[in-house]
Amino acid sequence: MTKRAPTADTTALPTAPADTGRRAFLKTAGTTAAATVAASSLPRAFAQKKAINIGFIPLTDCASIVMAEELGYFKKYGVEVNVVKQASWAAVRDGLLSGDLHASHLLYSLPLSVYTGVGGAPGKEIPIAMVLDNNGQAITLSTSLAAAAGTDLKKSGAAINAMIAAKKAPTLAVTFPGGTHDIWMRYWLAAMGVPQSKVGIIVVPPPQMVANMKVGNMDGFCVGEPWGGVAVDQGIGFTALTTQQLWKNHPEKVLGLNKDFSARTDEVKAVMRAVLDASAWLDSLPNRRAASKIISASRYVNAPEDVIRDRLEGRYQMGAGQGTRQFLGDQMMxxxxxxxxxPRHAHAIWFLAQYVRFGLLKQAPDYQAVANRLLMTDLYAQVAKEAGLKVPADDMTPFTVTLDHAKFDPRNPAAYIKANPIPV
Incomplete structure (x- = not known):
């Protein structure tokens, strides 16, 4: 197919982000006991230096940041916050490195990508304070690739390899080099037996995915919701794979921090407490309808409320004659x-191992040292304890990826890479 030049991911960060202001407090805020703490457990008052700018990309999984603002949780913990929409992950990266953003909704592996040089600025640190969500991303293909629909990896791989053999190799879009969507796409291709070197992989900002595929710039994309659902709703694509089908309960977005801001411990902890409360509120399914209405607004995600709601509730219209699939307990959580x-060290090491496996890094990094440098696990444990939450005891526990049943031992990534070669 003839393709136009895709929209480049080079958007500059606004120099003076606008204050979103206070939103209406939802009366349903108090309905989730897990999101409520006694006044006696609130942190002591502290002198906040200035309003905290927290970035987000228009994706459904920005919801815990947005709802922490909308439900008044940031104010509850004594911090003034500006929730600031960003145009691309490159803009978020630049904002966090420059300090224009103090924190942001962020791809789990973006700090790993930046630090190792896959996504620019090698050696620059973007600390990870906590994970925001699991699951809820999707690989979407154009309806012209309907032969690749379904869960049979051999059948889907054969359809794509036939295109390659006919010199019609597909172009596939991801959202950031070495980001989660880049890795999900490459992992899926490898599991199907498709050489990644034979397809085009380009970078397009999340909100521009549907428009770019509609005009023929690419044949598929991997991105967070609601954009996979929007493509199905508009009849231009179908869901080939959800990421919960790839790896159930995988880490997806994190709260990433500016390095200097990460040292302002009291303020960081207050932000984390607010987001933990909002996260618990969101996992009460009746609250997701209210959240869908709020985050669908133009100032946030700017997408149809019903599309956001359906996939948040685990109800997926898959497209291409696949019907409706219900995900319960393994939808976006x-x-x-x-x-x-x-934040788990094992997960960070897994992403770094994929960089080596897929040739994004030519030699293995010091896996443990990179994970130790970027993950603020001690701070998370402290915040969780203060909130009365249990910290999982599986930080370095081996696990199995759902799609291809590949076992990963974070203490021996070299053995994993050797045992799981990619097709060439």
Whole structure:
């Protein structure tokens, strides 16, 4: 197919982000006991230096940041926050490195990508305070690739390899080099037996995915909701794979911090407490309808409320004749009784191992040292304890990826890479 030049991911960060202001407090805020703490457990008052700018990309999984503002949780913990929409992950990266953003909704692996040089600025640190969500991303293909629909990986791989053999290799879009969506796409291709070197992989900002595929710039994309659902709703694409089908309860977005801001411990802890409360509120399914209405607004995600709501509730119209699939308990999750929110070294090492496996890094990094440098696990444990939440005891526990049943031992990533070669 003839493709136009895709929209480049080079958007500059606004120099003076606008204050979103206080939103209406939802009366339903008090309905979730897990999101409520006694006044006696609130942190002591502290002198906040200035309003905290927290970035987000228009994706459904920005919800815990947005709802922490909308439900008044940031004010509850004594911090003034500006929730600031961003145009691309590159803009978020630049804002966090420059300090224009103090914190942001962020791809789990973006700090790893930046630090190792896959996504620019090698050696620059973007600390990870906590995980925001599991699951809820999707690989979407154009309706012209309907032969690749379904859960049979051999059938789907054969359809894509046939395109390659006919010199019609597909172009596939991801959201940031070495980001979660880049890794999900490459992992899926490898599991199907498709050489990643034979397809085009380009970078497009999340909100521009549907428009770019509609005009023929690419044949598929991997991104967070609601954009996979929007493509199905508009009849231009179908869901080939959800990421919960790839790896159930995988880490997806995190609260990433500016390095200097990460040292302002009291303020960081207050932000984390607010987001933990919002995460628990969101995992009460009746609250998701209210959240869908709020985050669908133009100032946030700017997408149809019903599309956001359906996939938040686990109801997926898959497209391409696949019907409706119901995900319950493995749709997008924000808390899972705080099982979601702990940053785990094993997960960071897994992403770094994929960089080596897929050739994004030519040699293995010091896996443990990179994970130790970027993950604020001690601070998370302290915040969780103060909130009365249990910290999972699986920080370095081996696990199995759902899609291809590959076992990963974070203490021996070299053996994993050797045992799981990619097709060439």
């Amino acid at each position: 924000f808390s899972r009784s705080a099982q979601t929110n702990a």
